[in-house]
Amino acid sequence: MWSPESEINSIAMATTMRHSQSSSSGISSLSSCGDPERLPELPPGDEQRLQRAALHLQQKLILREWLRDHRLQHHYQRLLAVEVASLEDVYWLEDSRATKILGKDWQLWSQARQNLPTSKAQLDALKAQLWSTVVKSSQHQDAWTWGGMLVVSVSVAGLVTLAAMTQPSLAPEARHSLLQYVTGKYLLPANCKVQWDWNDPTAVGGTMCFVVRFFQRNGQPYPICDTDQFFVEVTEGTRKVVTISELGSSTDPNNANIAKVKFTVRTAGQYKISVLIGSNHISGSPFTKTFVPGPIDARRSRFIRPASTVICCAGTPTMLHIEPRDEFGNACNFDENDDPVKGYRVEIFDLNGETIEKLHHAIVFNYDRVNTRVAVTALFPEPICLRAVISYLEQKLPNGDFDIIVLSGSDTTLVHKNIASRKHNICYEAKLLSIYGTPKSKPRKVLCYVGPKQVTIKEMILKFIPKRIATFRLCPST
Structure with missing residues (x-):
């Protein structure tokens, strides 16, 4: 039926032929100042969205022409309000809603809808016929010469530009005048570049710095300022790192298109660095940088x-x-x-x-x-x-x-056995070398009683009378 590449041209043809009042001198003036080959190209994503918008507009024009053929054109806006924007939507509009919208013209609507084709091939043929009528309805067909073709080309560029400027979803960066957009004199995030002052990976501990250079769509440097909504976010997992940004240079005018960003890294890991202008990432953003641990520090090991x-x-x-x-x-x-x-x-x-x-x-x-x-x-x-x-x-x-x-091996076995048992006040033999800082001339045999809360050291007098020498309270973690 139609190719996507021809949709914008056909819409522009209909629009230009319907509204153009240009004389031959006006066309000559446009010929001297317009060159279609020099018009800027939209990114592929924006071009696809514009083509979808053009197809949507084409379906609306076909619907309006069909309503005009059946003397129902005065209901066009009401039908759009209930999301009837194409001939396909006519099939699905319920009779109860159509009665409320059309009122006394309900009979005309019902008869016109019954006459619609029942097969897709016949419907496509009808839509092609209606679209041909829309294009040919111009009152100035005699102006369709080589100069007129140039007018259409300039009109297409105008439609593309105006659509991008009025529809932020098509081209968010086109927020300036028509002349700025056509000449490319505006900030384009995709043209911005980042210069890193370190090699990846690098050790933690230092203040990291990188430079962002801003360029217009035409490739010329763009002087950055606070109103351009420049924003940098550095994160490591869910943790955010504080950054400091310095825009331009107060001493060197040649560096008006740069921004210096600094941040400090203390925790090793993988960091994500997002550089945005408004809600748009610059080329390559978000970036991933790895920071590794530094050398061993005995105080923190x-x-x-x-x-x-x-x-x-x-x-x-x-x-x-x-x-x-x-x-x-x-x-x-x-x-x-x-x-x-x-x-x-x-x-x-x-x-x-x-x-x-x-x-x-x-x-x-x-x-x-x-x-x-x-x-x-x-x-x-x-x-x-x-x-x-x-x-x-x-x-x-x-x-x-x-x-x-x-x-020794036997003592180790005995200790493990005593630890495993539930008995308290277990006794171990030991030798007393000093007491209260005073060394003994001859080591004395003593007994160490280990309880759940304390350790008691006792000496046996005459081998059967215990004498307590010292008691130590035990920490719960011992």
Whole structure:
């Protein structure tokens, strides 16, 4: 019936031929100032929407011509109000509603609708005939010359431009005068570009900056200002990051078309950066940028241990963990070529504070890439009581200063058995080395009674009379 490319031209032809009163001199004037090849092109999406609008208008004109043939043209606006905008809609209008709308002309309407074709092919033929009548109804057919064709071309451009300016859904950027739109002297978000001042990915902690350059549709720089509704949103998941935007330059007029945007990143992750003008994204927006954790910071890293005192079994490895963190608390990541355990050091002391060099290799570090943490394995050959300090680059880790009690295999089994039982006041033998800071010349045998709320140390006089030396209350987390 009709091709979509010819719909706008045919509508423009009908409009121009109906309303043009131009003389030959007027056409010559238009010929000297108009060049269809230089008219701007709409983006494909806008062109498709304009074609749909043209098809909708064409259906309305066919409906109006059909009503005129049956002397019902004065009901045209009322039918549009009830969403009857094409011949197809005539079939679906209920008789009860049509009676209220048409009144005394109901009989004419009923007879005209009964005469409509019953097949789609016949309906298309009728619509083609009515559209031909609409086009040929011009009173100035003699003006359809080469000059008239130019008038139609300029009219098509006018229709395209006016539709884009009056219908924001077709071209939201066309908010200026007709001359500005035709010449392309207005801000076009699709022409704007972003210049990043960092390489992706980059480490957290710094103030990031990027520059947005604004251009008109004709490719010339566009001086940005506050009224252009420039907006930047930086998000990481559901969290928004505060941004600072600086428009133009107060010292360099050549930089009037730029905007500098700054924001600070403290949390590692993937960020979405949306750059908008009004409600329209610029070219490439939203952008995705990745920020990775920084280097290890000993003050923010975490040494994970079950209690203030680590209990080990002689000859059996005990596993502890370190969670490497950067200065902002982000879990550190390492490449294949990195050595994640480099920089860690352990020092082991006896109860008198003397360094035990031979046991420094009893605690080793290995990196667990699956859980992204450092595994600390403690393996001591014999029962002993120690104090250990773990540091990174000579700086002690939080919780890195702790005591170690190494039990024999039989003592470990006994402890586990006592823990599993429900009996209270369980007694363990020990040796008293000092009391209240005063060392004993000879270690004395004592008994340690462990209850649910306290630990009591007693000494046996004559091997059967208990004497309490000290009592310690237990923390609920012990």
